[in-house]
Amino acid sequence: MHSNRRMPFWAAALIGLVSGAVAVGVSLLAAGLVKASAFPVVAVGNAAVDLTPAALKDWAIRTFGENDKAVLLTGILLVLAGAAAAVGLLAARDIRRGLAGLAVFGVIGVAAVLTRPDAGPVDALPTLVGVGAAAFTLHRLTRRAFAPAGVPATAEFDDAGWHTPQEDLPAPDGTRATSVTRDAHATRPSDTVPQDRPEPAGRYVPSTPPVMRAGADRYAFDRRGLLTGVLGAAAVAGAGGLAGRMLSGRAEVGVARAGIALPGPAKPAPAIPAGADLKIKGLSSFITPNADFYRVDTALVVPQVDPADWTLTIHGMVDRPVEITFADLMKRTVIEADVTLCCVSNEVGGPYIGNARWLGVSLADVLRDAGVQKGADMLLSTSADGWTCGTPADVVLDGRNALLAFAMNGEALPVDHGFPVRQVVPGLYGYVSATKWVTDIKVTRFDQDEAYWTPRGWSAKGPVKTQSRIDLPKEGTTIRPGRTVIAGVAWAQHKGIDAVEVRVDRGPWRQARLAEAPTADTWRQWVIDDWEATPGTHTIEVRATDATGYTQVIDRTPIDPDGATGWHTVSVEVA
Known part of the structure; x- marks a missing residue:
């Protein structure tokens, strides 16, 4: 196998990345045939969600909102990309190391898949097939990166793929040979290389006679061969991923959903006032x-x-x-x-x-x-x-x-x-x-x-707490002086909202005008439309009272273990 000094860094990393892409595409295709949840990337992500402490999950929801899943999947794919590049570097030095790296990720994927609640033995197949395809790709691309050329097998290559000659180096027995590799210490002086095949890189080759054979049977970095192989592997990865998405049922479920004729309700909801x-x-x-x-x-x-x-x-x-x-x-x-x-x-x-x-x-x-x-x-x-x-x-x-x-x-x-x-x-x-x-x-x-x-750590039972929210004006906005609307929503599902009060700058509480509500199971809009906003910074607070007589308290509590409490407060600038 060729040492990493014979292959540019970028080429080794590219081989690893494309091999990883093939693993993802082929495993997604196999998961489409087996079960969507058997896709190892998703299984690893789900395992990460399950193992993440509740506090960190809450932080993710607060920070990324409904994009938290996209952020997690993006992070997983970035980690996989980095690991795949590292596998490529290992393989360029020794193919066995690269294959061992793929095996490690295969074990992680299989473990993540098989520990899902509804998993069965067959669910491991997408991971195994994907890792197998990646191993084949890694081996083939690493071989394609070199082609026979009239270049000494011991030539050093820079990151652009150009070789430079080396000086003769001493052999282990003290003699000198023409163009031996700098890893000569890795073999014994008695090693010989048959005349009908190239010398493995990283080995000391004694001269018989004292000068080594010419470079016609040596191997040199083949940029074109590598890039054509990479394009072919990328096409396989893309086609596998596309087919996997189609087989996952998205198209069929979308068609089925569009074709559903909804029945009319025997018990219609009251008309919305x-x-x-x-x-x-x-x-x-x-x-x-x-x-x-x-x-x-x-x-x-x-x-x-x-x-x-x-x-x-x-x-x-x-x-x-x-x-x-x-x-x-x-x-x-x-x-x-x-x-x-x-x-x-x-x-x-x-x-x-x-x-x-x-x-x-x-x-x-x-x-x-x-x-x-x-x-x-x-x-x-x-x-x-x-x-x-x-x-x-x-x-x-x-x-x-x-x-x-x-x-x-x-x-x-x-x-x-x-x-x-x-x-x-x-x-x-x-x-x-x-x-x-x-x-x-x-x-x-x-x-x-x-x-x-x-x-x-969350409560086993979670009744919704009476809450209210200010939608207008929004936190941190600058508004003009004069008559201003303060409005929002309040909710106390299955109890109902009876009153909403608003105060500005810790002044007296004012009753807001409530919108109609068809049932106690919905939220309720409220408004104060005659606040005279004067120049300066102002703080607006809101509290609601539900149909049981309970009024929100000012004390703020976190969302865990059973929901947040406290008055919603916004600060605005009037100028």
């Missing part, structure tokens, strides 16, 4: 458009679930375990409901909240058909990607519009928001209620089972 949306520019609209609805979950790659293949299994502490298909679900009594969802990661004044009109069937009715046994107090639901959620059973069964939803704002659920079916439970934070891509519900007890977030 004309006064529910104050239609103030910059104020959150009463209905949040699907494209603007927040997304917070642990899925690095969104599960692609074909409704024709979807089933929901309900088992555990029930009298009659049942399995429901999507067609079965659509035949049940369909309910429509306006429900505001909120993430427990929402800081005071944060963006992770939205309101939508949902279409689905009653989760309580499905559970009653299965026959929930006495003593059961938890619904452990599982997503298609293996994530679990623990929902208090009594909340679902108390008469509220807890849904198995399949539509959102008049269209089939967006794939990012749980297509084909998700849970929607008013009054609970999403981490204990809003399972997307739901496929399994185990009726159990909190003292027997734990969901994903509970062992990570």
Whole structure:
């Protein structure tokens, strides 16, 4: 094998990078044939999410928002790129070292894949096939980088691939030979090289007679041969990745989603009152458009679930375990409901909240058909990607519009928001209620089972806390003196908002005018439209009172373990 001194640094790194790209492309293709979650890059990312401390996850959500998954995947790919380049450098020096490096990453990938909750032995195949393809590519490109040439085998090469002659070096026995490598100490003086093949690089070749043979059977760096090989390997990587994405079901699921004819609700939601949306520019609209609805979950790659293949299994502490298909679900009594969802990661004044009109069937009715046994107090639901959620059973069964939803704002659920079916439970934070891509519900007890977030320090039960937010004016803005609008939203799902108060510069509290709210399960807009803003810096605070008589307290608490508290406060400059 040729030593690294015979190959430019950039060439060795490029060989490693392209070999890594082939591994990713081929493994993605194989995962498309096996299972999307068997793609090792995603499996490693999911393992990283699972092992990340809760505090670091919270920081990522605060810092990157809904882009946290893209940042994580980008980071993983950058690490893989650096590692692949290092493998190329190792292989250029000794192919066995490069192959050993690939084997290490293969072991990591297989371990990550097989430790996922729904993994089976066959899920290791994409990683193994990808590593095998990378090993073949690494070996072939390393060989293509050299071609026979009339250049001494011991010529040194610079980073551009040009060789320079060397002076004669002493042999181990004290004699001198013409053009021996500087790694002569690696072999014995008795080594000989047959006349019908080139000498391996890195070996001392004694002269017989005292002058070595001419360079016609030597090897030199072949830039053109390497680059053509690289282009071919890159094409394989790209084609494999493209085919893998197509096989992952994105296209088929998109077509299936577009072809769903939504049934009309047997129980329509009340008409949205004309006064529910104050239609103030910059104020959150009463209905949040699907494209603007927040997304917070642990899925690095969104599960692609074909409704024709979807089933929901309900088992555990029930009298009659049942399995429901999507067609079965659509035949049940369909309910429509306006429900505001909120993430427990929402800081005071944060963006992770939205309101939508949902279409689905009653989760309580499905559970009653299965026959929930006495003593059961938890619904452990599982997503298609293996994530679990623990929902208090009594909340679902108390008469509220807890849904198995399949539509959102008049269209089939967006794939990012749980297509084909998700849970929607008013009054609970999403981490204990809003399972997307739901496929399994185990009726159990909190003292027997734990969901994903509970062992990570979060409360087992997560009722939404009464909160309010200032949308206008925004923090840090500069506004003109004179009459100014202060407006925002407040929420206390399944309790309802009774009052919102605002004060400026710690002055007296003023009652805000409330918009209409069709039910207690949605947020409510509020406004003060006659604040006389005077030049200077001003601080605006807001607090809400819900229908139980509870008024928000000023004390700020963090989001963990069960949601943030405190008054939302903004500072603005009037000039």
